Amino acid sequence: MALKVLFVFFAALVVAGGLFAITRRNMIHALLAVVFTFINIAAIYLLTQAYFLAVVQIVIYAGAIMVLFLFVLMFLNLRTFEQQRQTHTKQRWGAAILAVAVLAEFIFVLAGITFTSAKGGLTPEAIAAQGGQTRVFSDALFNQMLLPFEIASVVLLVAMIGAIILVKKEKAASLTLHEWGEGADSPESTVEEEV
Amino acid sequence: MHAASTTMTIPVDWYVYLSATLFIIGAAGVLIRRNLFIILFSVELMMNAVNINLVGFSRFHENMIGQNFVVFTMVVAAAEAAVGLALATALYRNRRTLMVDLFTEMKG
Numbered sequence: 001m002a003l004k005v006l007f008v009f010f011a012a013l014v015v016a017g018g019l020f021a022i023t024r025r026n027m028i029h030a031l032l033a034v035v036f037t038f039i040n041i042a043a044i045y046l047l048t049q050a051y052f053l054a055v056v057q058i059v060i061y062a063g064a065i066m067v068l069f070l071f072v073l074m075f076l077n078l079r080t081f082e083q084q085r086q087t088h089t090k091q092r093w094g095a096a097i098l099a100v101a102v103l104a105e106f107i108f109v110l111a112g113i114t115f116t117s118a119k120g121g122l123t124p125e126a127i128a129a130q131g132g133q134t135r136v137f138s139d140a141l142f143n144q145m146l147l148p149f150e151i152a153s154v155v156l157l158v159a160m161i162g163a164i165i166l167v168k169k170e171k172a173a174s175l176t177l178h179e180w181g182e183g184a185d186s187p188e189s190t191v192e193e194e195v
Numbered sequence: 196m197h198a199a200s201t202t203m204t205i206p207v208d209w210y211v212y213l214s215a216t217l218f219i220i221g222a223a224g225v226l227i228r229r230n231l232f233i234i235l236f237s238v239e240l241m242m243n244a245v246n247i248n249l250v251g252f253s254r255f256h257e258n259m260i261g262q263n264f265v266v267f268t269m270v271v272a273a274a275e276a277a278v279g280l281a282l283a284t285a286l287y288r289n290r291r292t293l294m295v296d297l298f299t300e301m302k303g
Contacts, residue, residue: 018240021236021237022224022237037217038243050262052262056269069276081230087228099219103215107215119257141266144263145267149267159278162278163277166285
């Protein structure tokens with residue numbers, strides 16, 4: 001019972017953090033709301049007894065990925081973006097109505113479904129008998145999922161090389177940057193000039 | 196009796212409802228906002244909604260594959276963040292804006 005109360009509490013915080021994140025004008029506030037959401041998701045993992053994933057969620061997701069976002073945000077001139085229009089004028093109401101409709105559809109479908117467990121046998125007691133959650137987790141990761149694990153390292157390598165190539169300054173690119181650099185303070189005017 | 200009292204006290208439906216809600220919030224963020232960074236945050240929210248589902252069902256079906264899969268989702272999220280941020284940096288350097296409806300060079 002206490003678990004259910006805690007789950008509802010953290011789930012409400014997750015939803016509140018998500019809503020807060022997509023409605024902020026200031027990008028740093030939105031980022032902090034996303035980090036808050038991720039920490040509450042880690043609490044939900046703890047309630048599910050996925051202890052290793054809860055720690056990974058905080059260290060990798062909230063700690064590494066979102067701080068990477070924060071670093072890049074710090075390079076930008078954030079004030080100019082706060083003063084601009086934040087939403088698409090034409091599609092925002094349609095998108096909001098569509099989102100609510102799809103959520104209602106989800107709830108309508110899910111209310112009619114009862115899930116049946118596959119009973120894989122890894123109950124908390126069985127996991128404790130096999131040496132704990134992290135040991136069972138890594139046993140499955142390095143035996144059954146070894147090939148996807150190795151492919152994941154290739155994905156990370158490709159992403160790293162791609163990121164380096166994308167941000168690298170080329171000679172031709174820096175020329176166009178100089179042409180555009182002056183007098184392009186307001187983005188709207190840049191676009192008009194270019195058109 | 197002890198085993199029955201400790202197994203699966205949170206119904207799996209609750210995970211699916213939470214996951215659906217968070218996913219819809221992320222999708223609405225992608226559709227409504229103009230700011231490229233908020234759109235990237237919304238994509239991260241959607242990926243986490245998927246992870247909640249995977250963890251909830253992993254516990255429900257009493258195996259570890261779902262939790263293993265969350266690791267791969269995180270790998271893809273990290274790769275997506277790295278490439279997405281590189282693209283955002285390159286776009287900002289060239290155009291001095293982050294509003295996605297102003298990037299219209301590819302329009303035919």
